[in-house]
Amino acid sequence: MGSYLASVDLLDVASRLPEEARLARAAVGRFVDERFLPVVREHFRAGTFPMDLVPEMAALGLFGMTLHGHGCAGLSSVAAGACLQELERGDSGLRSFASVQGSLCMYPIDAFGSDEQKARFLPAMARGELLGCFGLTEPDAGSDPASLRTRARRDGTDHVLTGNKAWITNGTVAGVAIVWARVDDGDARSIRGFLVERGMPGFEAREIQGKLALRASVTANLHLDEVRVPAANVLPGTEGLGLRAPLACLTKARYGIAWGAVGAATACFESARRYAVERIQFGRPIGAFQLVQEKLVGIWEGIVLGQLLALRLGELADEGRLGHVQVSMGKRANVRMARDAARTAREILGASGVVDDHPPMRHMANLEAVYTYEGTHDIHTLALGRAATGLDAFS
Numbered sequence: 071m072g073s074y075l076a077s078v079d080l081l082d083v084a085s086r087l088p089e090e091a092r093l094a095r096a097a098v099g100r101f102v103d104e105r106f107l108p109v110v111r112e113h114f115r116a117g118t119f120p121m122d123l124v125p126e127m128a129a130l131g132l133f134g135m136t137l138h139g140h141g142c143a144g145l146s147s148v149a150a151g152a153c154l155q156e157l158e159r160g161d162s163g164l165r166s167f168a169s170v171q172g173s174l175c176m177y178p179i180d181a182f183g184s185d186e187q188k189a190r191f192l193p194a195m196a197r198g199e200l201l202g203c204f205g206l207t208e209p210d211a212g213s214d215p216a217s218l219r220t221r222a223r224r225d226g227t228d229h230v231l232t233g234n235k236a237w238i239t240n241g242t243v244a245g246v247a248i249v250w251a252r253v254d255d256g257d258a259r260s261i262r263g264f265l266v267e268r269g270m271p272g273f274e275a276r277e278i279q280g281k282l283a284l285r286a287s288v289t290a291n292l293h294l295d296e297v298r299v300p301a302a303n304v305l306p307g308t309e310g311l312g313l314r315a316p317l318a319c320l321t322k323a324r325y326g327i328a329w330g331a332v333g334a335a336t337a338c339f340e341s342a343r344r345y346a347v348e349r350i351q352f353g354r355p356i357g358a359f360q361l362v363q364e365k366l367v368g369i370w371e372g373i374v375l376g377q378l379l380a381l382r383l384g385e386l387a388d389e390g391r392l393g394h395v396q397v398s399m400g401k402r403a404n405v406r407m408a409r410d411a412a413r414t415a416r417e418i419l420g421a422s423g424v425v426d427d428h429p430p431m432r433h434m435a436n437l438e439a440v441y442t443y444e445g446t447h448d449i450h451t452l453a454l455g456r457a458a459t460g461l462d463a464f465s
Contacts, residue, residue, distance in 0.1 A: 128198030147387035151329035158330030163287030175202030182307030241290025328400030
């Protein structure tokens with residue numbers, strides 16, 4: 071353990087993982103190394119996602135990982151987190167793809183859907199034949215989802231939806247969108263989930279152009295103009311829950327981010343460590359200089375602590391004791407750590423770090439988006455502040 075080849079996993083967290091988690095992580099790691107990393111640079115440059123890899127992701131059980139039945143893997147939360155860490159070691163866009171499909175689309179159907187909806191949608195989604203997206207955020211309702219303006223007007227047994235959703239991952243490739251809308255003119259408690267399918271008249275997804283982050287990911291705006299949704303496509307379990315239903319989905323996804331961020335930081339550390347050992351200046355490897363060692367150790371320390379935090383969140387989830395405040399701590403701390411790690415790794419790489427031969431700047435750009443989405447850093451700070459003091463800074 072004394073050489074520069076020491077494992078990133080200094081405290082041997084791997085030994086704490088159940089065998090199921092170790093096997094799943096190893097399989098996903100091979101997929102990332104052999105199938106995704108060779109193509110990510112071209113997709114990041116082009117602003118595309120490698121859709122041809124979706125069947126392979128499905129075969130690995132990456133969609134709806136913790137769900138049971140309907141062809142889902144039924145993994146533990148720890149095992150799912152370990153898999154998401156490997157996916158984000160590849161790219162945040164890869165982890166986002168699986169996270170949106172599983173935590174934000176399949177989970178609400180499983181948790182709030184009817185038996186008929188589960189049987190109709192979940193098997194095809196587990197196989198990757200049907201992709202989903204999650205429509206909560208709007209142009210004027212981001213950190214304050216209670217102010218969403220999308221309306222669902224009752225018309226007989228149908229609902230007619232009108233509104234706009236923004237920054238929707240997988241929006242243009244999804245066959246079904248989980249759209250959250252306020253029923254008639256009710257308050258936040260009237261917000262319900264609707265299964266809006268591609269091809270429904272008045273429903274359109276438009277890809278967002280010009281992104282400088284998450285380029286190897288599809289992001290869209292959704293437009294709903296008098297979209298008629300039949301009663302069979304309303305999630306029955308969301309009635310009366312208001313925002314608690316979509317926020318439960320986001321808690322699932324944020325848990326995955328806490329693991330994924332460690333993967334992004336690990337990729338940056340490995341790249342910077344390798345460069346520091348190989349790059350010769352002033353007659354010696356730059357890794358022999360104290361300032362470079364200090365930077366590497368700082369990144370490494372953050373990864374070790376972040377891994378312990380993610381593992382504990384997973385253990386609590388598998389015990390049925392994980393709450394949204396704990397997830398806020400995990401998402402906030404680990405994304406900040408990874409964001410700092412990417413920037414510091416880029417510094418170590420010098421000028422070489424600004425080209426995409428090396429991954430830190432790609433991860434740095436991605437993590438700027440991850441720092442903001444699914445609860446901004448500041449919003450999670452205020453949520454934790456409320457938990458610490460009992461005082462609400464939101465109102």
